[in-house]
Amino acid sequence: MTIAIYGSRRQEPYAQQIAAFLDALARAGARVVMHRKLFDVLIRLMPAHMAPVVKIVAGPDFMADCAVSIGGDGTLLRTAMWVGSKDIPIIGVNTGHLGYLSGATVEELPSLANELLSGSWPTESRTLMHVSEPELPFWPYALNEVAVAKEDTASMIIAHTSIGGALLANYRADGLVISTPTGSTAYNLSVGGPILEPSAPVWALSPIAAHSLSMRPLVVSDDSHISIEVDGRGRQFRLTLDGRAVALPLGTRIEIEKAPFKLRLIVRPGHEFPIPLRQKLHWSE
Numbered sequence: 355m356t357i358a359i360y361g362s363r364r365q366e367p368y369a370q371q372i373a374a375f376l377d378a379l380a381r382a383g384a385r386v387v388m389h390r391k392l393f394d395v396l397i398r399l400m401p402a403h404m405a406p407v408v409k410i411v412a413g414p415d416f417m418a419d420c421a422v423s424i425g426g427d428g429t430l431l432r433t434a435m436w437v438g439s440k441d442i443p444i445i446g447v448n449t450g451h452l453g454y455l456s457g458a459t460v461e462e463l464p465s466l467a468n469e470l471l472s473g474s475w476p477t478e479s480r481t482l483m484h485v486s487e488p489e490l491p492f493w494p495y496a497l498n499e500v501a502v503a504k505e506d507t508a509s510m511i512i513a514h515t516s517i518g519g520a521l522l523a524n525y526r527a528d529g530l531v532i533s534t535p536t537g538s539t540a541y542n543l544s545v546g547g548p549i550l551e552p553s554a555p556v557w558a559l560s561p562i563a564a565h566s567l568s569m570r571p572l573v574v575s576d577d578s579h580i581s582i583e584v585d586g587r588g589r590q591f592r593l594t595l596d597g598r599a600v601a602l603p604l605g606t607r608i609e610i611e612k613a614p615f616k617l618r619l620i621v622r623p624g625h626e627f628p629i630p631l632r633q634k635l636h637w638s639e
Contacts, residue, residue, distance in 0.1 A: 355471055356385045356408075358416060358442065360433040361392040361424035366399065368449055371463040372424065373403040378467035380406040387416045389436065392424070414438050420470055420620065424460070426450020427540070431596045434482075434497045434617050443477050445470070445620035452634050454539045457625045475620045478552055480536045481576055482613035485595060488606055495613050496595040498537025502584050502608060503529030503562060503592050505601065510565060511586040517578050522559075525569055529562035529592075532580060532610060537596075539631070547571045552627050580610040 357379065365372060376396075379386060386406040388396075393410045396403075409416060414436060421444045423433035430446040437444060447463050448456035458466050469475075483496045504511045513525040533542035535550035538558055543549060547560030548571055557578065560571040574580075583605065584591045590601045593608060621627075632638050 355382075355473070356387060356418040357470060358387040358389075358418035358421040358437070359392060359424065360389045360421065360429065360436050361395075362426070362429045362449070363391060363395050364449075365392070365395050365424070368424070368460050368463075369399045371460050372396065373400045374464035375467055376400070376403045376406055378464060379471075382467065382471050384467075384471060385409075387411060387418050414440075418442055419473070420445065420475065422447060422466075422470070424449060424463075426453060427455045428597065430455045431497055435493050435495075435596075437617070438493075439615040441615070441618065443475055443618040443620050445475075445622070452539075454630055454634060455536070455619065456630075457620050457622045469622070476622070477618040478621050479616040479618055480552060481534055481555070481616055483532065483534060483557070483595075483610055484613040485593075485608060485610055487609040488602065490593075490595070491600060492595070492598045494595070496537075497534065497617060498540045498596045499531050499533040499542060499594075500608070500610055501529055501531045501541060501562075501594045502582055503594065504586065505588055505590055505592055507588045509587040510563075511584050511588075511591050511604075513561075514583040514585060515559070516581045517574060519579075519581075522572075523569065525561050526565035527561040527563055527569065530582065531558075531560045531562060533558045533560065534576070539634075548573060549631070576612050578611075582608040582610070584608070 385408045387409045390412040423430040423446045446456035447458045449460045485494045513530045515522045535552045538550040545562045547558045561569045
């Protein structure tokens with residue numbers, strides 16, 4: 355079995371757990387593909403534990419049976435970009451703060467090896483968004499959200515938004531967040547958008563500091579084709595996909611549709627969606 359591992363660079367506090375995980379994989383004869391930036395950190399911290407690593411990559415030129423993301427939710431988003439459309443199931447090991455997307459804690463990492471090597475993983479499929487226009491300088495897919503927002507200026511933008519070719523609204527606001535269910539607990543939640551159940555076939559449109567109180571969050575089908583043309587008083591606006599941002603001139607049209615592939619997340623018992631949601635938002639208190 356081949357396991358791909360991606361992680362953030364800040365691994366010193368978790369070196370013991372990661373070393374035990376790699377040792378367990380080595381004893382089982384598993385092969386590890388590791389992202390170069392993580393390998394460069396771990397080879398310095400634990401050179402004696404790197405035996406199962408058979409391939410070191412910086413890009414997407416690999417295949418594996420599953421992937422492990424060691425970090426926070428941001429790291430898992432980067433792991434999703436690394437895996438791309440390969441249909442490799444991912445499990446997030448949380449070393450961050452909230453960890454909505456994680457399927458294990460870092461304390462559980464040493465015992466996770468046997469679960470992964472069993473080859474029996476319950477998974478959830480998550481939809482992604484595809485920005486087909488304009489041409490972007492980075493991966494044009496988003497697992498969490500696509501957002502348009504004003505640049506560093508006091509002037510708001512106007513997001514002329516259409517669904518299926520029909521005008522929906524002219525959002526006069528600081529910006530507009532279009533969120534998947536996976537991303538509903540991220541940027542969308544912070545601007546007052548709804549929390550969506552991960553398997554729901556919908557997206558949420560949530561304005562950022564709307565000029566009118568009648569501009570409320572809206573839930574639409576994820577089969578919708580969303581078109582946004584951004585206007586305003588400035589010269590440019592910012593388009594963001596899962597934290598990857600580019601400045602674009604006003605008047606640019608953004609075309610958003612469902613990606614032709616999905617991401618699979620490994621969900622272990624005790625980490626189903628209601629449980630971290632209740633714990634992270636303290637709903638049981």
